[in-house]
Amino acid sequence: MAHTPNPHKQSPQPKPPRNVNYDLLRCVAMCLVIGVHVVNNYMPVKMTLTGPAETVRFTLFAIFMTCNPLFIMVSGRFNLTFDAGEESGLKPYGHYYYKRFVSLIFPYLFYAGALGFTAYLVMDHRSLASAVTGTLYDLFSGYDDSVYWFVFMLAGFVLATPFMAPMLRAIGRTGAWLLIGLAAAVAAAEQICSLFGYPLTFLNSFPWRGLLFYYLLGYVLEFYPPSALARRVTYVIAPFALAWTVATPVLFPGHPAQVNRTLTVAYAVVVAAIFLFFRYDVHIRSERACKAIIWLAGYSYTIYLVHSPLSKVAIGRFLPTPANGLQYAAISIAMFAATFLAALLFAIIADNLLLKPLQRLLHKVRI
Numbered sequence: 001m002a003h004t005p006n007p008h009k010q011s012p013q014p015k016p017p018r019n020v021n022y023d024l025l026r027c028v029a030m031c032l033v034i035g036v037h038v039v040n041n042y043m044p045v046k047m048t049l050t051g052p053a054e055t056v057r058f059t060l061f062a063i064f065m066t067c068n069p070l071f072i073m074v075s076g077r078f079n080l081t082f083d084a085g086e087e088s089g090l091k092p093y094g095h096y097y098y099k100r101f102v103s104l105i106f107p108y109l110f111y112a113g114a115l116g117f118t119a120y121l122v123m124d125h126r127s128l129a130s131a132v133t134g135t136l137y138d139l140f141s142g143y144d145d146s147v148y149w150f151v152f153m154l155a156g157f158v159l160a161t162p163f164m165a166p167m168l169r170a171i172g173r174t175g176a177w178l179l180i181g182l183a184a185a186v187a188a189a190e191q192i193c194s195l196f197g198y199p200l201t202f203l204n205s206f207p208w209r210g211l212l213f214y215y216l217l218g219y220v221l222e223f224y225p226p227s228a229l230a231r232r233v234t235y236v237i238a239p240f241a242l243a244w245t246v247a248t249p250v251l252f253p254g255h256p257a258q259v260n261r262t263l264t265v266a267y268a269v270v271v272a273a274i275f276l277f278f279r280y281d282v283h284i285r286s287e288r289a290c291k292a293i294i295w296l297a298g299y300s301y302t303i304y305l306v307h308s309p310l311s312k313v314a315i316g317r318f319l320p321t322p323a324n325g326l327q328y329a330a331i332s333i334a335m336f337a338a339t340f341l342a343a344l345l346f347a348i349i350a351d352n353l354l355l356k357p358l359q360r361l362l363h364k365v366r367i
Contacts, residue, residue, distance in 0.1 A: 020290045023297035025074050025278050030300040031340070032067035034307050037147070038336050039064065042311065043328065046321045053325045058257070059246050062270075065259040068150050069271040071304075072211055073218030075154060080219040082165040093162055094367045100158050102362045104301075107355060108151045111305045113139055119309065147308045149261070157215045168216070173224040180220055183208040187263045195252045213263050214271065221275060231276045238273035241266040299347040302355065307343035315339055 040061045084092040120131035193200045244266045258264040315338045322328040
């Protein structure tokens with residue numbers, strides 16, 4: 001019987017060329033997450049908008065919030081290629097988990113822990129013991145009120161990856177798209193019934209619900225991609241899906257915006273359109289542009305981790321309070337630019353002097 005090679009198998013084989021579009025997606029998501037905290041966390045404290053201005057602000061917020069699903073999709077695309085191959089025992093799993101600890105968890109513990117501990121000591125004037133306990137709580141139990149909730153969620157997906165990856169390979173294109181369709185149908189049923197006051201609580205046990213959908217979708221869109229026609233249809237539908245997402249809190253008072261830690265089909269269409277556009281329909285031919293994008297993407301995770309505390313401490317408090325809509329927009333743009341530049345400068349210095357040397361030492365540990 002002929003042997004069909006596994007494209008994800010972790011055996012010696014020519015390394016495929018780097019796809020700079022994924023680096024571009026990381027850069028896009030990095031900029032979007034800064035935009036989220038500018039238009040939703042900081043600026044509303046300085047001035048409350050009403051009427052059409054608030055609609056514009058919320059529409060921008062909905063677009064910016066695609067940052068989290070995009071990060072999750074990129075992570076799923078690469079992590080779900082895990083394959084233990086022909087190795088027996090726990091060795092391939094140990095290698096996988098340790099590599100993800102070094103690349104995902106260690107930077108979080110290092111930066112979030114250091115910044116949080118410093119803030120408790122310097123800004124809150126806590127005792128050393130209180131600063132330690134507060135930092136530990138934030139690092140491991142602060143999901144609900146932390147800007148790092150994304151890391152908590154992604155860590156859970158990463159833990160389950162070695163067991164989800166073989167399933168996705170085994171079910172193939174038909175099974176993978178059936179799973180995506182079923183998860184979307186469950187999400188649609190949940191939202192529709194919830195909007196009309198009849199929550200389908202029994203669907204809470206469905207294992208592929210919530211933002212895990214995006215983790216799977218990132219893999220599916222790469223290895224079982226839709227046709228060019230399907231992409232164009234998605235681009236046409238996306239603006240209407242965004243309009244529905246923005247209008248939902250107005251049409252159904254009391255229901256929160258469906259752009260945060262929940263899954264709705266309309267918002268998933270918006271996210272998928274952005275992902276597909278930057279993955280398949282943006283073609284970067286300049287070698288210099290590719291190098292610049294790859295360089296910037298290398299700092300995207302650190303920028304994600306540090307931009308919020310830097311913005312609170314070093315930027316937001318020094319910006320003036322706007323008096324009208326134009327000033328609001330100008331100050332928002334200034335805050336975005338200042339936050340991005342401050343976080344990038346911090347990342348360049350801290351990554352090269354501290355994080356990367358420590359990660360190189362950790363990579364030398366034999367598992």
